[in-house]
Structures are given as structure tokens and as C-alpha cells.
Amino acid sequence: MPTAVLMLSGLGLLWGCGTTGPDFQVRSDPWRSPEERACLASGVVRQTAFVHERSALGGPSVCGAENPFEMSAADNGRVVLEPAASLRCPMIPQIDRWVREVVEPAVRYQFRQELVGLTVLASYSCRPMNSVEGAMISEHAYANAVDIGGFKLADGRTISVKRGWNGTSSERAFLRVVHDGSCEYFTTVLGPNYNSLHSDHFHLDLAHHGRDGLMRICK
Template sequence: MSLSRALSRLALPALVLALGACSGRAPFIAGEEPWRAEEERACLAAGVVRESPFVEARASLGGLSACGAIRPFTVAAAAGGSVHMRPPALLRCPMVPAVDRWVERVVQPAARYYLRARVVELKVAASYSCRSKNHAWGARLSEHGHANAVDISAFVLADGRTVAVKTGWWGALAERGFLRAVHAGACDVFTTVLGPGYDANHRDHFHLDLARHGRDGETRICR
């Protein structure tokens, strides 16, 4: 490796910290992660996500910053348009089918079993946001900064009921069962799943992302 390239790699975290400070956000640390672009390009080339009345392709995000995605999508509804996402989530390509699988294979069956109803809407607490993890000063760039995460705060049912993570996690038995089932099932779809059992920052939502963990990138975090 050339000296100039080595110096540029060492300077990257400091550069990102400076950019964060200038933007008014808590500065974060970010490094080179080639897998992100490779994975996103493969998903786009495979045509896994197709535009529809509820899935719209967007221009690239982030520009020259450490944040962003090549060609993200605004998702107004999941699972073939059957479950609204409000507000719409801005997600990179691999996240879109992951959300669909979770809704179809985990959320709806759990809703039928525990609540005797169908979920018609997901309340989105956060999707793309160029920021540090938990908004902490000097922390690593959040997966939200790559449009690789979505936070879900509540589930709206066809009969008008709303099951919120904050109140339902320790609420009525049916709500507790439903929320724990969709949390556990998410761990088979996403590589990171964080909820009220993790820490106070996640007491009111489920954080779902497709980050790579561990040396082989295969480790899953489910808390």
C-alpha cells in the first residue's frame, strides 16, 4: 500500500468527524466498506425491487459524504402494497424485500394468532438519516446513514387497534405475545434486531437492519 493511500485511510475518520461537526449533527466515524456498494449493485442488477404505485426509485443519496445509497427506494407500502408504511421509508435495495418477507412471513401470522386481526400499517419511526448510532457524539455511522435500517414503532390493525412497541411490550398478554413474536421472527430476516429489551434508546421501537457483523459478516445481533 502506498504511503499516500495509507495516510488517506487514517485521515478518513477525522474527515468524517469534521463534516459531522460542520453539518450541525453529532460527528461520527465511518470507514471504507466495499461490500455495501457491491451488495446494493447486485440487488439492483437482479431486479429484486420493481417500481410500483407504492415503491418509487430515488436518485442517489449522500454525494461525496460517507452516508447514502446508490439508488434507494421510497417505500410507501410493503408486502405487495397490502401494508402501508407511514411515513414512507427510504431504503436501499436489499432492505425492501427483507421488510416484505418479515411482514408476510412473521408479522401477519403473528397478528392472526395473537390478535385475531390483520396488520394494515407499520408506523415508521426512522429510515434514512445521516447520523451516528443513537445520535451519540463520535460514534460510528448508523446503518440509517446507509438507508440500511428501519425503525418500527407501532402496528395498526384492520379493526382499528394500534399496537405500539412502547406500551405493548409490557402491555396486555396478546400484545406482548405479538410483539415478542415479531421481534424474534425478525432475527431470521435481518442481521440486527434491537428492541425494548436492549436499552432505553429502543424502548419505543424495533430497529431492523442488514449490517454485516463479525469477521465473516455472518454474525447476527438479536436483542
């Protein structure tokens, strides 16, 4: 398990931004609080130079997390998240594992380089899915999702999802390996083949799907 995470002194409720209303439909998800509290209690998240507990995400509203974090780098600080991502506890070890076990090996294989950064297009945001008024509330609203738009290499290159998905053969191969590999670490993975709204990023989240919560969506 990664060491890049935070020990917590309490489980005070820290809610998200803005106000609620007709802008989105709120779900009743009984798994969220027990899952987050189990992650917090496990000690998998510890204070480091690149993972910090956040005092709040705004609020009060139905958005947010019980104890949100700001993650500025993955894999023990070797891979910078630009900008830093605001996330709930369970997302942090999954991002670490995904970077270490999927993205970094793919970068080395395709480009003979080291991965030094990820371009974060979105993390916490109190909004409906795809920002469509009246839609269901987004996983971003619970700090349970991150959108990755690019991968920065040690030689200064950035492999962007938008340009690289149909770019050079190495870019296409790399991005498809990363996309497909993401499905082993996240319960929802959406990319350019899903729809035009995801043409420039990979959406990764840990939502529960299906009656048993075990279904995965990989598109």
C-alpha cells in the same frame, strides 16, 4: 420473492444528506457497494405504486445509497408504511418477507385481525449510532435500517412497541414473536430489552457483523 420493488436504468451514485466531519466515525465497509449492485442487477426491485426510485437523499457526503428507494407499503401494497421509508435495495425484499411471513401471521394469531400498517419512526438519517456525537456512523446513514414503532390492525387499533412490550398478554406475546422472528430476516434486531433508547421501537438492519460478515445481533 416480492413483486413490490423497482427496475433500475442505471447505477449512478446518489449520496446522502449534509456534510461529514467529527460528528461520527466513518467505517470502511467493502461489502456495501457489491451487495447493493447485486440487488439492483437481480431485478428483485421493480417499479410499483408503492416503491419508487429516489433521485437523491441529499448530499454530497459519505451517507446514502447508490440508488435509494422510497417504500410506502409492503406485501403488494396491503400494509402501509407510515411515513414511507427511504431504503437501499437489499432492505426492500427483506421487509416484504418479514411482513408477510412473520408479522401478518402473528397479527392473525393473536388478534384475529389483518395487519394494515406499520409505524415507521426512522429510516434514512445521516447520523451517528444512537445520535451520539463521535460514535460510529449508523446503518440509518446508509438507508440500511428501519425503526418500527407500531403495528396497525384492520379494526383501527395500533399495537405500539412502547406501550405493548409490557402491555396486555396478547400484546406482549405478539411483540416478542415479531421481535424474535425478525432475527431470521435481519442481521441486527434491537428492541426494548436492549436499552432505553430502543424502548419504543424495533431497530432492523442488514449490517455485516463479524469477520465473515455472517454473525447476527438479536437483542
